Amino acid sequence: MKEQHFLKRGILGLSAVCAALVLMGTTPAEAKGPLTTEAKTAVVQKDALTEARINVVLKEAYEKFKNDQNGKNADYIKALAIVDSKMFGITLVTPDGKVYEIGDTKEVVSIQSISKVFTAALVMQEKGDKFMQEKIGVNATGLAFNSIIAIELHGGSASNPFVNAGAIQATSWVEAKDSKERWAKIYANMDDFAGKKLGFNEEVYDSEVNDNKNNQAISKILDARGRMGSDPLEATTVYTKQCSVNVSAHDLGLMASTLANHGVNPKTGKKVLDSKYVPKILAVMATAGLYDNAGDWLYLTGTPAKSGVGGGILAVVPGKLGIGVVSPPLDKFGNSVRGQEAAAYIIEKLGINPLAQ
Numbered sequence: 001m002k003e004q005h006f007l008k009r010g011i012l013g014l015s016a017v018c019a020a021l022v023l024m025g026t027t028p029a030e031a032k033g034p035l036t037t038e039a040k041t042a043v044v045q046k047d048a049l050t051e052a053r054i055n056v057v058l059k060e061a062y063e064k065f066k067n068d069q070n071g072k073n074a075d076y077i078k079a080l081a082i083v084d085s086k087m088f089g090i091t092l093v094t095p096d097g098k099v100y101e102i103g104d105t106k107e108v109v110s111i112q113s114i115s116k117v118f119t120a121a122l123v124m125q126e127k128g129d130k131f132m133q134e135k136i137g138v139n140a141t142g143l144a145f146n147s148i149i150a151i152e153l154h155g156g157s158a159s160n161p162f163v164n165a166g167a168i169q170a171t172s173w174v175e176a177k178d179s180k181e182r183w184a185k186i187y188a189n190m191d192d193f194a195g196k197k198l199g200f201n202e203e204v205y206d207s208e209v210n211d212n213k214n215n216q217a218i219s220k221i222l223d224a225r226g227r228m229g230s231d232p233l234e235a236t237t238v239y240t241k242q243c244s245v246n247v248s249a250h251d252l253g254l255m256a257s258t259l260a261n262h263g264v265n266p267k268t269g270k271k272v273l274d275s276k277y278v279p280k281i282l283a284v285m286a287t288a289g290l291y292d293n294a295g296d297w298l299y300l301t302g303t304p305a306k307s308g309v310g311g312g313i314l315a316v317v318p319g320k321l322g323i324g325v326v327s328p329p330l331d332k333f334g335n336s337v338r339g340q341e342a343a344a345y346i347i348e349k350l351g352i353n354p355l356a357q
């Protein structure tokens, strides 16, 4: 009772301050003076996602990081080395489908590891979250994304669907009569998350498919451990195809917003993933989305995210924002340098760290 009374008084007090400020022609966010700490927090949170505020923060992020030359394109897949390193685009999409963007947001890169999110989502949709946990795993490996030794160290398990082992495994479990149908389903599922037909990067595919022996070896080991749902080499080829799909910052922003919007694409209105699986996918993104830097990223932003060696990154602030950034130069962990900088800045400045709500 007492608490409710104080709460009521607090709210009345805050609205009185706001009303007075409006009369004075001042918005609460500009106010100086007698606001208590609680009132200030309330004002910042209330202002956090206005259109004007998002546009200001987006522009700031772009200007602040556009000239950062740190990092280097991936080159272990030869076609990635020649992608324009200057490319930098940021797209933000709210769950009601409003799009805010700046820079090269229509330029495409290959999606690479970010595709793992959507194939894992498809497997969860078809087989349930228990299957994901028991058959593939949801723990970090603490080792490189393409590690073979990680499989041995974890009793023949891939550990999670975002390292190559778990991703190839997930691909193999998509229900289909053959690999052609499996690929068609995986591709269509990514299209649904993006709300459009995504392009395919033949050059990246050719470059990788002729050079993916490490992934082939991973698939064979998992097969020997009884973990694959279909032929291992066929699954590796389908996995290589899914990594070669083209995405822009705009596409990634929409894909992220579908997750931020509980599995419904805000542009098309299509339900792409059952809402009960969205927190499960986000949990794996929080654990293992940014390779060996996932812990530092979560510590900094509190936000589930996934990057790919093509230079894309998406971050999901549940119920609030989907963030997509493309910038090819990567740090030593394989994450886009400017992608992380821009996304972290936006989350911080908008005050939307999900763990701080």
Ligand code: GLU
Pocket (backbone or CB within 6 Å): 111, 112, 113, 114, 145, 146, 164, 208, 215, 240, 243, 307, 308, 309, 310, 334
């Ligand atoms: N296709 C890449 C590979 O299998 C994806 C790696 C990534 O983006 O992390 O090595």
